[in-house]
Amino acid sequence: MRDSGSFRDNLHPGKSSGDLAASAPAVAPPALPTPTPKAQLTTCTTVGEYIAEVVLKELLSVQVSRLRSGSLNPEPLRLLLARRAPDIARDVLDAASGWIPVLAEVRPCTLLPDLDQFPPAVHEVDGLTIQHRQLLQEALEIILDTFNDPGAAGPLSLGGFVDLEWPLLPRLSIASISAQVATVIEHLSWLRPHNPATLMSD
Numbered sequence: 001m002r003d004s005g006s007f008r009d010n011l012h013p014g015k016s017s018g019d020l021a022a023s024a025p026a027v028a029p030p031a032l033p034t035p036t037p038k039a040q041l042t043t044c045t046t047v048g049e050y051i052a053e054v055v056l057k058e059l060l061s062v063q064v065s066r067l068r069s070g071s072l073n074p075e076p077l078r079l080l081l082a083r084r085a086p087d088i089a090r091d092v093l094d095a096a097s098g099w100i101p102v103l104a105e106v107r108p109c110t111l112l113p114d115l116d117q118f119p120p121a122v123h124e125v126d127g128l129t130i131q132h133r134q135l136l137q138e139a140l141e142i143i144l145d146t147f148n149d150p151g152a153a154g155p156l157s158l159g160g161f162v163d164l165e166w167p168l169l170p171r172l173s174i175a176s177i178s179a180q181v182a183t184v185i186e187h188l189s190w191l192r193p194h195n196p197a198t199l200m201s202d
Contacts, residue, residue: 047184048089048108054180055088056081058173059147066165076164080147088143092181095139099132102189113187128186136185137178144169144177 044050059077089108097103119125128136148167169177 044112046108047093047106047110047112047188048086050112050184051089051092051108051181052081052085054177055085055144055147055169058177059168062168062170062173063164077168084146091143092136092140095143096136096185099135100128100185100189103185106188110188112184113191115183115187119190125190128182128189133178133182136182137175140174140178140181141171144174 044053056077059081060072060074063072063077086108093103093106093108097106147169150166
């Protein structure tokens with residue numbers, strides 16, 4: 001077998017292995033990703049913030065799916081949501097408390113439960129029924145209808161809403177919002193001492 005040192009010497013006569021190593025260009029290590037500043041991270045800490053973020057995500061998703069070219073300016077949607085967000089969370093909780101009495105104790109400022117956690121004895125806990133979920137979606141269709149009325153934008157129509165396509169929240173988007181809000185409501189009902197999530201009002 002040919003000696004590897006002799007092979008290098010034939011390629012670079014007059015240079016030792018140490019010389020070759022010293023003259024080799026330094027290879028920079030791969031750059032590490034720059035950490036995102038905490039100020040740029042959005043973390044929902046309350047029920048009201050969670051509901052607002054779910055609605056905003058659907059508003060943006062609908063408009064992005066309709067883009068044919070260019071980019072989307074999200075500010076008009078953010079501004080409209082900022083005006084409506086407190087009312088949306090309160091209206092959702094008020095409506096749902098009519099058939100899930102435990103929600104009468106919940107406010108938009110109530111801390112968001114850990115959605116990735118479940119009760120220790122899951123076989124003893126009831127979730128939302130199909131009827132609960134149907135009533136929640138029907139309530140959201142009424143509450144969120146303001147986003148499908150161009151007149152509800154008010155002065156914002158001069159600041160970018162003319163470029164958006166209506167309705168802002170089709171039925172499929174409202175169904176998606178309903179499913180995510182139902183998850184929060186279900187978790188909230190698990191955290192109460194008495195689990196009335198299955199009690200329907202007359």
